[in-house]
Amino acid sequence: MLLPIPRKRGIKLNRRPKLLWIDLTVSVRHAELSAVFTEACEIRVCPELSQLDETVRQGGFNGVCFDVDYPDQYSLDLLRKTKARYPSLPVLLLTLQHSESLAVWAFRTGVIDFLVKPVSRTELHRSLQILNKVSDFQATQESRMLVDNLAPIPAEIPITMRKDDIRLLPAIYFVKRNFRYKVRNEVVAELCEMSPFRFSRSFRETYGITFQDYVIRYRILEGCRILRNPNINVTDVAYAVGFNDASYFARTFKRYIGTAPSAYCSEFRTASTPPPDTAVMRALLKLPQETAANDSA
Numbered sequence: 001m002l003l004p005i006p007r008k009r010g011i012k013l014n015r016r017p018k019l020l021w022i023d024l025t026v027s028v029r030h031a032e033l034s035a036v037f038t039e040a041c042e043i044r045v046c047p048e049l050s051q052l053d054e055t056v057r058q059g060g061f062n063g064v065c066f067d068v069d070y071p072d073q074y075s076l077d078l079l080r081k082t083k084a085r086y087p088s089l090p091v092l093l094l095t096l097q098h099s100e101s102l103a104v105w106a107f108r109t110g111v112i113d114f115l116v117k118p119v120s121r122t123e124l125h126r127s128l129q130i131l132n133k134v135s136d137f138q139a140t141q142e143s144r145m146l147v148d149n150l151a152p153i154p155a156e157i158p159i160t161m162r163k164d165d166i167r168l169l170p171a172i173y174f175v176k177r178n179f180r181y182k183v184r185n186e187v188v189a190e191l192c193e194m195s196p197f198r199f200s201r202s203f204r205e206t207y208g209i210t211f212q213d214y215v216i217r218y219r220i221l222e223g224c225r226i227l228r229n230p231n232i233n234v235t236d237v238a239y240a241v242g243f244n245d246a247s248y249f250a251r252t253f254k255r256y257i258g259t260a261p262s263a264y265c266s267e268f269r270t271a272s273t274p275p276p277d278t279a280v281m282r283a284l285l286k287l288p289q290e291t292a293a294n295d296s297a
Contacts (some may be wrong), residue, residue, distance in 0.1 A: 017062040017131055019092075020055060021045045024068045024075040026166050034117075036124050049078070059112075063090035064130050069117065070169050076153050083110045084150060092132045094119065094126060096173060101154040107150040134258070155228055167192055168206055171199070172288075175218050180242045183215050207288045217285045219243065220256050224281050227265040234261045256285055260277055 019041045021033070033043060046055050054239045056064070064082070068075045085089050093106045103114045112134055113127040170191040175183060188211065189199035203211045219241040226237045238249035238261075253261045276284075 011264045016042045017038060017128060018044070018060060019184075020061045020064040022049075022052065022064060022066045022078075024066060024078070026070055026072075034119060036119055036121055040124055042120075042126065044200070052082065053085070056082070056089065061089075062135050063088070063092060063112070065092040065094055067094045070224065071095055071102065071167065072158050073153055076157060079111075080109050080150055080153070090131055092131075096169075097155065098173070098177065099154070101156060105151055105154050161215075167194075168203060171203065175215055179215060179222060180240065181217050182242075185211055209239075209286070209288075214287070215242075216252060217256065217287050220253055221281055221285055221287060223261065224254060224264070225259065225278070227261055230265055232265060234265065237261065261287045 017040075019037070021043050023045060033045075044055075044061070046052055066079045066082075068079075071084050078089065078094065083089065087110065092115060093111045093112045094117065095102070096117045098116045106114045111126050112130050115123060115127060119127075170244060171188045173211070174188050174191055185200060189196045192199055192202075194202065198213060200273075203209075203214070207214065209217070222241045223237050226232060227242060234250065235246040238246040241249075243249035243252075250261055253264070257264060
């Protein structure tokens with residue numbers, strides 16, 4: 001059932017917009033409200049998810065922010081259904097997961113902005129400008145009723161988060177953003193709030209490979225993606241994915257993929273079939289999913 005939002009006339013963005021905050025974080029480290037938001041906005045945290053509908057219907061908010069550090073299907077489904085029930089409600093999505101498919105899903109669902117932690121003041125200012133334009137427009141409009149927009153949640157999003165996933169996901173996302181550079185166990189262990197020894201042991205026990213092995217395999221995965229361009233130079237690919245030695249890249253690539261990078265690249269010059277997708281390559285490299293640990297080592 002679609003519900004209109006009781007609009008209180010005169011609720012516009014003044015100095016500090018009023019945001020309803022939906023805390024769906026699973027990590028204690030990322031549960032605290034950022035000073036960037038508290039300085040720029042008036043925040044009201046929804047006390048219980050069971051009170052979400054009641055709180056939204058009370059009105060008086062310029063928008064709602066779903067704080068989802070590590071998205072799972074439950075949290076995204078709640079956002080999706082909330083937007084479908086209250087189509088006039090401006091929604092922001094705040095997350096740690098920088099994923100193109102998640103961003104596309106968010107905008108298709110009706111989210112006005114997709115923010116990745118940590119959010120800078122510049123990024124928040126841009127987001128609030130969007131919210132300002134939406135609020136100015138809606139102030140002159142009647143409440144609208146739209147059909148459900150239940151865009152399918154990306155397949156990469158897990159059904160739920162396991163305890164091991166939550167502890168180690170900062171490491172997984174760090175590699176995704178920094179695989180081109182030197183990745184040190186000590187730095188990533190600190191992100192996971194563990195000692196280097198405990199981090200290394202936990203990572204191997206959870207995923208079945210060492211952390212540095214994961215880094216290498218992820219670089220090979222990215223190398224496979226770039227090598228789909230048949231005109232690319234293998235040496236350039238090696239440096240682009242974090243290897244300092246093209247010969248070492250070639251040897252490592254062949255060990256994991258079974259063929260030299262030059263041969264892999266040449267396959268797509270005349271091949272009539274498309275290159276394997278990312279899921280196939282992840283399986284070949286025995287890479288754990290970015291949002292879920294393997295069930296067995």
